[in-house]
Amino acid sequence: MGMKSDIKLIDDNGLRIDGRLPNQLRPIKMEVGILKRADGSAFVEWGGNKIMAAVYGPHEAYPKHMQEADKAIVRARYSMAPFSVDERKRPGPDRRAIELSKVISEALESVIFVEKYPRTSIDVYIEVLQADAGTRVAGITAASLALADAGIPMKDMIVGCAAGKVDDVVVLDLNKEEDNFGQADVPMAIMPRTKEIALLQMDGDMTYEELTTAMEMAMDAAQKIHEMQVEALKRKYVKEVDKNE
Amino acid sequence: MSNSKFTAGVIPEMQRKYIHKLASQGTRVDGRHFDEIRKLEVTKGYIPRAEGSALVNLGNTRVLVGVKIEPGTPFPDTPNMGILTTNAELAPLASPTFEPGPPGEEAIELARVVDRGIREGHAIDLEKLVIEEGEKVWIVFIDIHVLDYDGNLFDASGYGALAALTNAIVPASRYDLGDDFKLPMQHYPVPVTFAKIGNWIVADPNLDEESIASARLTVTTSEEGHINAMQKGLCGTFTYEEVQKVINMSMNIGGKVREVILGDSNVKED
Amino acid sequence: MEGKIAIRKIVVPGEEIDEKGKPGNGVFVENGKLYSAYLGIVDIRAGYVNVIPLSGCYIPKKGDKVIGKIIDLAPMNWVVDINAPYYAPLHVNDVPWRVDFGDTGRYLSIGDVILAKVSNVNELGQVWITMKEQGLRKLEGGHVIKISPFKVPRVIGKGGSMIQMLKDYTGCRIYVGQNGVIWISGPPEGIITVIKAIRMIENEAHTYGLTDRVKEFLEENRGENDGNEE
Numbered sequence: 001m002g003m004k005s006d007i008k009l010i011d012d013n014g015l016r017i018d019g020r021l022p023n024q025l026r027p028i029k030m031e032v033g034i035l036k037r038a039d040g041s042a043f044v045e046w047g048g049n050k051i052m053a054a055v056y057g058p059h060e061a062y063p064k065h066m067q068e069a070d071k072a073i074v075r076a077r078y079s080m081a082p083f084s085v086d087e088r089k090r091p092g093p094d095r096r097a098i099e100l101s102k103v104i105s106e107a108l109e110s111v112i113f114v115e116k117y118p119r120t121s122i123d124v125y126i127e128v129l130q131a132d133a134g135t136r137v138a139g140i141t142a143a144s145l146a147l148a149d150a151g152i153p154m155k156d157m158i159v160g161c162a163a164g165k166v167d168d169v170v171v172l173d174l175n176k177e178e179d180n181f182g183q184a185d186v187p188m189a190i191m192p193r194t195k196e197i198a199l200l201q202m203d204g205d206m207t208y209e210e211l212t213t214a215m216e217m218a219m220d221a222a223q224k225i226h227e228m229q230v231e232a233l234k235r236k237y238v239k240e241v242d243k244n245e
Numbered sequence: 246m247s248n249s250k251f252t253a254g255v256i257p258e259m260q261r262k263y264i265h266k267l268a269s270q271g272t273r274v275d276g277r278h279f280d281e282i283r284k285l286e287v288t289k290g291y292i293p294r295a296e297g298s299a300l301v302n303l304g305n306t307r308v309l310v311g312v313k314i315e316p317g318t319p320f321p322d323t324p325n326m327g328i329l330t331t332n333a334e335l336a337p338l339a340s341p342t343f344e345p346g347p348p349g350e351e352a353i354e355l356a357r358v359v360d361r362g363i364r365e366g367h368a369i370d371l372e373k374l375v376i377e378e379g380e381k382v383w384i385v386f387i388d389i390h391v392l393d394y395d396g397n398l399f400d401a402s403g404y405g406a407l408a409a410l411t412n413a414i415v416p417a418s419r420y421d422l423g424d425d426f427k428l429p430m431q432h433y434p435v436p437v438t439f440a441k442i443g444n445w446i447v448a449d450p451n452l453d454e455e456s457i458a459s460a461r462l463t464v465t466t467s468e469e470g471h472i473n474a475m476q477k478g479l480c481g482t483f484t485y486e487e488v489q490k491v492i493n494m495s496m497n498i499g500g501k502v503r504e505v506i507l508g509d510s511n512v513k514e515d
Numbered sequence: 516m517e518g519k520i521a522i523r524k525i526v527v528p529g530e531e532i533d534e535k536g537k538p539g540n541g542v543f544v545e546n547g548k549l550y551s552a553y554l555g556i557v558d559i560r561a562g563y564v565n566v567i568p569l570s571g572c573y574i575p576k577k578g579d580k581v582i583g584k585i586i587d588l589a590p591m592n593w594v595v596d597i598n599a600p601y602y603a604p605l606h607v608n609d610v611p612w613r614v615d616f617g618d619t620g621r622y623l624s625i626g627d628v629i630l631a632k633v634s635n636v637n638e639l640g641q642v643w644i645t646m647k648e649q650g651l652r653k654l655e656g657g658h659v660i661k662i663s664p665f666k667v668p669r670v671i672g673k674g675g676s677m678i679q680m681l682k683d684y685t686g687c688r689i690y691v692g693q694n695g696v697i698w699i700s701g702p703p704e705g706i707i708t709v710i711k712a713i714r715m716i717e718n719e720a721h722t723y724g725l726t727d728r729v730k731e732f733l734e735e736n737r738g739e740n741d742g743n744e745e
Contacts, residue, residue: 035393036305037340040570050292052392054338058572058600069639077337077345082388083295083311086419091334091388092347111528113543113552118639120600125338125345129309129390130292148528151571151665153552155543156529193529193550233554234525237569237721257584258626263658267703276707 007181010167016178022171023217025161028225030142030232032149040150042232044142047175048132053142055150058120072117074109076124077101078139084131100136107189107199108143113153122152133179137162140189140199141225148233156191157229158198159222163188163214165206170213172221186211188218192226195219261457268445274453275304280494282437282449285505287404289412297413297428301405304451305395307339310387310405312413314428316376316420317384327374327382331360333389333402340394358436358476359389359402362465366434366473368410373429376422383415385428396452399463399476403436408506433507434473435499436465439491441481446491448498462488464495468503523721525569526551532564539563555665556721569721573599573664573694575642579633580651582659582692583644585625590617595631598661598694601640605631609645628654628698630690657688657700660710662717664695669720670713677716677726684733685709708736 009017016022026047035041038054045051061067078100082089093101108124124146126139137160144158164174166182174185184204190197206214267273277283283304292298297312319326333356335343348356363369374383387409389402413428440450440458450458459481465474472492477483483491526532532542532549534557541553542564551557553568575581575597583603587594593605605623607614612622623629630651631644646652662670670691671678682689685708687701697713699706712729719725 035307035338036395037393038338039572041338048294052338056337056341060601079336079345081292081309081311081334081390082332082386083292083298083313083390086294088313088315088386088388091332117600120640123337125336127336127338127390127392130294132294148554149570151553151555151568151663153541153568154528155545155550155552157527191529193531230527230530233527237525257628257659258624259628259654259657259659262656263703263706270703272703 007177008167009178009181010169010171014169016166016171016175018175022169023221025173025221025224026175028228030145030228032145032232032236038146038150040146040148040152042142042145042149044138044145046132046134046138046141047173048130049128049135049138050130051135051138051142052127052129053139053146054125054127055122055143055146055152056125057122057150058117058152061119061121066121067119070118071114072112072120072122074105074112074114074122074124076105076108076126076143078104078126078128078136080128080131080135084128103199103201104136104140104143107140107158108147110196110198111144111154111156111158111191112147113155116153122147133174133176134160134162134187136160137187137189141229145229145232149236156193156196157226158189159192159225159229160187160189160199161218161221161225162186163218163221165204165210165214170210170217172217184210184214186214186218188215188222190219190222192222260453264454264457265443268442268447273447275451277447279445279447280498282400282498282502283451285404285502287408287506289408295409296416297409297411299405299408299412301401301408303397303401303404303449305393306397306401306451307391307393308398308401308405309390309392310402310409311390312409312428313386313388314413314415315384315386316381316422319375319379319382324379325372325375327369327371328384329360329364329369329371329387330384331356331363331387331389331406333359333391335391335394335398339391343391343394354476354478355398355402356389358399358463358474359387359406361474361476362403362434362436363387363406363410366432366465366467366471368407368430368432368434370429370431374415385410385413394452396455397438397449399438400436400449403465404502404506407433407435411507432467432469433503434465434467435502435506436463436474437495437498437502438463439494441483441487446487448494462491464492466492466496466499468500470496523556523723525554525556525721526566527554528552532557532566534559534564536562536564539565541566541568568665570663571665573597575599575603575633575636575694577633577636579693581631581633581644581694582654582690582696582698583629583631583694585623585627585629588619588625590619593619593623595629595644597631597633597642597644598664598696599642601642603633603642603644605629605644605646609634609643609647611647611651623653628659630654630692630698654690654698657698658706658710659696659698660713662695662697662713664693666717666720667691667693667695669725670697670716672726677729680726680730680733681709681712684737708733711736
């Protein structure tokens with residue numbers, strides 16, 4: 001955020017550098033059940049992001065001191081492939097990945113009926129294969145699909161979506177240039193049914209009005225993304241029938 | 246549906262007997278011939294952001310290989326050659342038996358076996374990757390990312406690495422070092438792995454077979470019929486005759502695999 | 516294509532369920548409304564609205580017959596993977612043999628597959644199993660595969676009709692554990708056919724007219740398997 005640049009991010013017609021309107025999402029594709037070994041899995045393409053999520057569990061938490069007597073623990077791990085970014089990323093988690101893993105774990109846990117599986121762990125692995133801004137929100141959207149696919153009971157889905165500010169305009173779903181040269185970014189995770197906010201981060205500089213506009217924009221978009229999630233989950237089962245026809 | 250826990254780790258004795266029984270009748274768990282590999286699909290250019298990439302499906306085993314190319318300092322003993330470095334990650338999403346954390350010995354062996362084939366087979370013309378002799382050369386990073394593990398990572402990763410290299414572009418313009426150019430390739434070494442099950446030898450073992458195999462042998466051969474790398478694994482042994490047979494089978498199968506890798510397989514998206 | 520086979524209504528976690536009835540399994544109530552907790556299909560039975568999950572792990576119930584795998588030994592018990600979130604201990608008092616202290620490995624070793632019964636489950640999810648009952652035993656020969664435990668009823672079929680059909684057509688012996696682990700024994704071609712048919716049932720468990728399609732598949736794969744039982 002906040003890198004100064006001469007690039008004009010919003011043109012005279014109010015369009016963004018990729019031709020989108022301020023409140024328009026990038027193209028999103030979702031697919032559920034893509035991995036054979038995992039208990040649940042999903043793939044999300046969101047703009048140039050390519051992200052896979054897999055769920056293993058619930059299974060007895062190990063090491064034992066991690067166990068909670070009355071509920072399952074949710075352990076999400078966010079990881080970026082070395083080739084997912086322009087400059088090769090050294091393999092292994094950095095401080096950013098560790099922080100994101102923590103907030104994503106907490107957001108996912110907020111919808112899971114964790115009390116159903118005491119002493120267990122539900123492991124969620126998010127692999128960013130190609131990064132194009134907004135990886136954490138695309139990742140959490142994929143993770144939520146993978147959890148549903150794994151048969152984990154939840155009170156709602158989780159949808160990730162970000163909004164922000166570029167060239168003094170509040171915009172939805174920042175792309176890479178906007179993320180690099182924009183003024184603010186507000187990644188969120190939202191429960192589409194109850195509209196509760198499960199993840200909220202912000203960095204940059206916004207007025208109160210700008211921030212609330214951005215949050216409302218993301219929450220509206222979350223409904224659309226949720227429709228795609230529902231469609232992707234149901235499609236898996238329709239497709240499986242077709243295949244055998 | 247997955248089989249995450251039940252078949253992970255401990256292999257039932259029952260499974261060993263069943264696979265041996267099938268082998269004695271000339272067949273395999275998935276009905277393949279002994280010298281038949283699983284369906285191979287290669288999608289090149291899957292990660293446009295990488296300089297080269299390929300997604301490989303070998304049956305249900307899925308591996309994504311990305312190539313990044315950056316300028317760097319050459320090794321003192323090879324001032325007029327680019328650098329090749331290979332790394333593998335067994336991403337924990339690929340199997341219930343893969344743990345998060347730094348690469349273990351399995352990942353390191355995998356990276357080294359793939360590296361050996363590419364390096365000793367002189368797949369890349371490293372002498373063409375010098376920017377300024379002794380000062381600056383191109384470093385080619387091959388990163389292997391295992392996504393779904395159903396056996397035989399050596400071959401899936403080797404095919405992915407070769408396919409990713411064949412569609413890699415050296416990003417010279419990004420570093421103000423002239424025009425981008427295709428990564429100079431000169432040979433196409435292809436690994437084929439065999440598992441020994443009882444007294445039988447099968448190509449491209451899947452996870453069920455791999456987990457009960459007594460020995461494993463990977464042979465990497467070039468388009469000229471030369472042998473560039475071998476790696477024998479596990480506690481069992483091969484006879485000299487078996488090794489000869491394996492090398493011949495590797496050349497035969499390798500030829501067909503090479504056609505798939507070099508073929509126009511970069512059209513398939515999603 | 517999609518119109519060919521009727522699909523039962525699929526719901527996702529958090530989706531409101533229109534059907535009226537008392538809240539059953541797999542649903543929860545908020546502000547008087549019913550919602551699904553799972554990706555599953557709606558099932559109305561005796562006035563209760565249930566959601567049957569389409570995937571997920573096995574949750575042991577007392578009395579379930581399960582197929583398990585020995586994964587560890589202790590002087591007084593074995594540790595058994597029954598495909599549930601928790602491993603189940605099998606105590607030496609719960610087997611049909613007299614086992615001396617520390618001699619567990621002589622009777623069942625790591626990797627052995629057994630047919631057992633869930634004898635107790637507590638609120639913490641802890642499970643105990645037993646082999647002390649007629650028919651419970653170590654399974655030898657054959658092959659095991661795993662399916663979603665929620666699809667076990669479809670594989671068994673109404674009154675065991677589906678499983679009987681699989682046995683009749685292939686000459687295999689088949690045992691379906693409530694935990695989704697299936698043991699198949701018989702001629703290799705028969706086993707391969709049974710596995711294919713079970714995968715088909717698994718993939719199409721949420722559709723109507725499944726029995727007929729499986730029968731069709733078995734007819735096509737009939738071959739020389741008939742009556743080849745070992």
